[in-house]
Amino acid sequence: MKQLTLSTDLISSHRLPGASESKSASQTYLDKRVTKSQRRTKRTRSQGARERLQTKEHLVGLARELHEGELADKLDRCHSRLSVLTCGRHIERIIPNFTCEFRLCPDCGRRRSRKLQKKYLPLVKAFVLHNKVTPVHLVLTQTHRRETRKESAGRIRNSFTKLTRRSFWKQYFKGGTWSLEFTKDKNGLHHTHLHIIGFRRKFFDIELLRDEWLAVTGDSHVLHLKPILDLAAGLQEVVKYVSKPLDIRRFGAADLKEFLGLKNMRMFGTFGEFRDFCKGFEPSDDNATSELESLARDLVEGCACPQCNEPLFDLRMSAKELPQFYEQVESSPPGKVGTSWN
Ligand SMILES: [Zn+2]
Numbered sequence: 212m213k214q215l216t217l218s219t220d221l222i223s224s225h226r227l228p229g230a231s232e233s234k235s236a237s238q239t240y241l242d243k244r245v246t247k248s249q250r251r252t253k254r255t256r257s258q259g260a261r262e263r264l265q266t267k268e269h270l271v272g273l274a275r276e277l278h279e280g281e282l283a284d285k286l287d288r289c290h291s292r293l294s295v296l297t298c299g300r301h302i303e304r305i306i307p308n309f310t311c312e313f314r315l316c317p318d319c320g321r322r323r324s325r326k327l328q329k330k331y332l333p334l335v336k337a338f339v340l341h342n343k344v345t346p347v348h349l350v351l352t353q354t355h356r357r358e359t360r361k362e363s364a365g366r367i368r369n370s371f372t373k374l375t376r377r378s379f380w381k382q383y384f385k386g387g388t389w390s391l392e393f394t395k396d397k398n399g400l401h402h403t404h405l406h407i408i409g410f411r412r413k414f415f416d417i418e419l420l421r422d423e424w425l426a427v428t429g430d431s432h433v434l435h436l437k438p439i440l441d442l443a444a445g446l447q448e449v450v451k452y453v454s455k456p457l458d459i460r461r462f463g464a465a466d467l468k469e470f471l472g473l474k475n476m477r478m479f480g481t482f483g484e485f486r487d488f489c490k491g492f493e494p495s496d497d498n499a500t501s502e503l504e505s506l507a508r509d510l511v512e513g514c515a516c517p518q519c520n521e522p523l524f525d526l527r528m529s530a531k532e533l534p535q536f537y538e539q540v541e542s543s544p545p546g547k548v549g550t551s552w553n
């Protein structure tokens with residue numbers, strides 16, 4: 212739903228003739244048309260857990276409709292039983308009984324995007340420091356055509372490859388990361404967006420970039436650009452589409468069938484000089500784990516909670532009980548340990 216509003220937002224923002232002349236350079240650059248998803252307020256963990264449950268139930272239903280029994284069973288089992296290490300007020304670790312690794316599974320997708328975040332955040336930070344570049348979040352869109360999801364994704368990626376080969380792009384950008392977001396409108400047309408973290412070498416007028424995008428797409432100049440002030444939040448904004456490339460709750464059986472045919476489609480990647488930079492850093496990836504994270508991994512029942520020193524205990528619960536447990540944790544007053552959970 213929210214993702215659909217995002218695209219309508221983008222379509223309705225036509226460029227007015229002569230608009231570039233009437234705006235000052237800084238106004239143009241900031242581009243006030245921030246997308247809805249970027250404006251979205253943070254959900255609580257209980258809301259997130261509840262949404263994941265609903266999404267999963269919906270997916271299981273669609274899989275059964277398509278007679279994909281094996282997929283439905285896997286999804287049903289995935290994260291259905293949980294071992295939660297908690298002091299009653301803080302949750303230190305959640306271990307699922309089983310992970311299905313299906314690309315649209317909201318639980319597995321969340322783990323996948325966390326893994327990407329952990330891998331790329333140190334690289335993005337190092338690259339920005341090393342090259343003195345400014346990270347920006349760029350959203351590229353294209354016109355909607357009657358085509359398959361695969362064709363739509365291929366079209367936008369081709370346009371982007373062309374864009375990165377142009378001298379304008381090379382002059383202003385030093386590589387970055389990309390991820391794909393899919394939405395569909397009520398007429399069934401695919402709206403595919405590319406979310407890019409671009410490392411900008413120097414300031415430029417956004418209208419010039421619009422002209423470049425129009426030149427490679429032939430019919431689209433709609434894009435958004437905003438500077439990334441917080442690298443962790445900025446990267447999360449982009450990798451979240453890897454775990455949630457589309458709004459599954461608006462998905463029908465035909466959509467799932469189409470998605471099952473896209474097994475090898477890449478949803479995230481790096482490009483340009485950042486890509487080479489990442490290759491050079493690959494061997495040290497495992498060392499990127501922070502001290503705190505390795506500490507959390509070593510925690511077992513009986514250890515002191517790193518946040519409040521109370522003893523940790525291992526709670527077994529079903530996925531359906533998790534949202535309620537999160538609610539209890541969220542509403543625990545500071546200083547008081549909630550142990551009413553059984
Ligand atoms: Zn899963």
Ligand SMILES: [Zn+2]
Nearest residue numbers: 298301516519
């Ligand atoms: Zn605690």
